[in-house]
Amino acid sequence: MLLGLVLTGSLYAAFAPSSSADSAQSDQELVEQGRKLFLVGCSFCHGQNGEGVLTQDGNQLGPSLAGVGAAAVDFQVGTGRMPMVQPGAQNPTKPQAYSEDEIDALAAYVASLAPGPAVPNPEDYSLAGLSPEEREEAVTRGGQIFLTNCTACHNFAGKGGAMPRGGYAPNLSNTTARHIYEALLTGPGQMDTFSNGNLSPDEKRDVIAYLYSLREQPEYGGFSLGGLGPVSEGLFAWVVGIGGLVGFAVWIAAHTARTTKKKESAAA
Ligand code: HEC
Ligand code: HEC
Structure with missing residues (x-):
């Protein structure tokens, strides 16, 4: 047994440093692979070294x-x-043009230019670790955060x-948890940035819990009318409601006109 321990110990000592050197090596390779992809697909607009192009x-x-x-x-x-x-x-969303591995390489290359926010860990945005009660609390807190910070642009139901x-603030009903987290972290286009100092990782996850809860919500009271809010709902009531009443009034008028005519011809 002692021999076994000594052996594993010395084997570990022999291999551990070289494995960390390996990962440094592969990071370097990833950056290099990313740089090649970048030169082909991105440098035309972002420059040979990601410095931007005027x-x-x-x-x-x-x-x-x-x-x-x-x-x-x-x-x-x-x-x-x-x-x-x-x-x-x-820029509209489109189907991904690169594989996940290629995106990792591009990301590693751009991250090597200057420090910036890293891709979040699944523990940061995943709701899987929450108990049902914790999740319910997260939804409540996330709803408050969303109302204060996001509804002005994205509408109260996240419909955009x-x-x-x-420009437009997109509908958030299909965005993945990871992309919601990253959008907050990086503030794409005209959106504000919600760095971890402004909105802590826990608060970001609360917002994700809220947005996911909207997707599970049944539509109360029949049609959702797209969930676009009071304007579309008012318009619907106006067109269908008032329109229906006008139609009905016309029908009554036509009907009474016909019956009076019938009566007149019967009297004649
Ligand atoms: C035809 C020109 C063009 C090409 C090609 C292009 N980009 Fe862009 N990119 C832009 C413009 C313009 C913006 C700013 C868009 C905005 O703010 O909405 C941008 C924004 C970005 C941003 C966001 C920067 C920020 O401040 O958050 C990233 C990241 C990015 N591009 C990466 C890439 C990568 C990676 C590729 C190659 C796969 C690529 N771009 C190809 C024009 C281009
Ligand atoms: C000032 C208006 C504004 C505010 C405030 C704002 N957003 Fe945005 N958001 C935008 C715009 C505009 C885009 C699209 C940017 C682009 O495509 O370049 C966007 C994009 C997004 C996306 C990406 C959607 C997708 O499917 O790709 C998510 C997720 C998002 N916002 C979530 C939020 C959350 C959560 C908040 C509140 C904490 C918030 N936004 C606050 C304007 C805003």
Whole structure:
């Protein structure tokens, strides 16, 4: 047994340092792989070294990516916003153009340019570890945070809304927990950034719990009308309700006109 212990000990001593050297080596390889992908797919707009590109008339083809962090790449490429295909007021989400491994490499490369927010760990955004009671409390707290910080742009039910200069705050009913967390961390486009100092990791998870709870909610009172709020609901009541009343009034008028005519012709 002693021999066994000594053997495992010396084996560990022999292999442990080399395994950490291995991982440093593979990090380096990941960055290198990411740099190659970046040169092909992103450097046209973001520059050979991610420094950003200005056109001759001073417009920005792509911003500098120094310091945006791995989280921004994981979000932008993971939701299909990047690579941008068509310049416009805002980049739409599209099917992902890169595999998960390629996104990891791109993220590692951009993170190597300057320190920035890292891709969050699953423990940070996953709701799986919460008991049903904890989850219920998280939903309540998350709802408060959402009402204070997000409804102005995303609507109270997370259905989204228009923004100035042709932009829009998207509907949040399909965004994954990881991308919600990363959006908060990196503040894409016209959205504010909610760094961990402003909104702690626990509070971010509360917001995720709230947004997920909306997806499980049954639609009370029949049709949801898209959950777009009082304007669409009022419009619906106006068109269908008042429209129905007008139709009914016309029908009554036509009907009485016909019966009076019938009576007149019968009298004649
Ligand atoms: C056709 C030009 C174009 C290409 C190609 C392109 N981008 Fe972008 N990228 C932009 C523009 C413009 C923005 C700013 C968009 C905004 O703010 O909504 C941007 C924003 C970003 C951001 C967000 C920066 C921030 O401040 O949070 C990241 C990250 C990013 N791009 C990564 C990439 C990666 C990685 C690729 C390659 C896979 C890529 N981009 C390809 C034009 C481009
Ligand atoms: C000033 C308006 C504004 C506020 C406040 C705001 N957002 Fe956003 N949000 C946006 C815009 C605009 C986008 C789209 C950016 C883009 O595509 O470049 C966005 C994108 C997102 C996305 C990505 C959606 C997707 O499917 O890709 C999530 C998630 C999100 N916001 C969550 C939140 C949460 C949670 C809050 C509150 C803590 C919040 N936002 C506050 C404007 C806002």
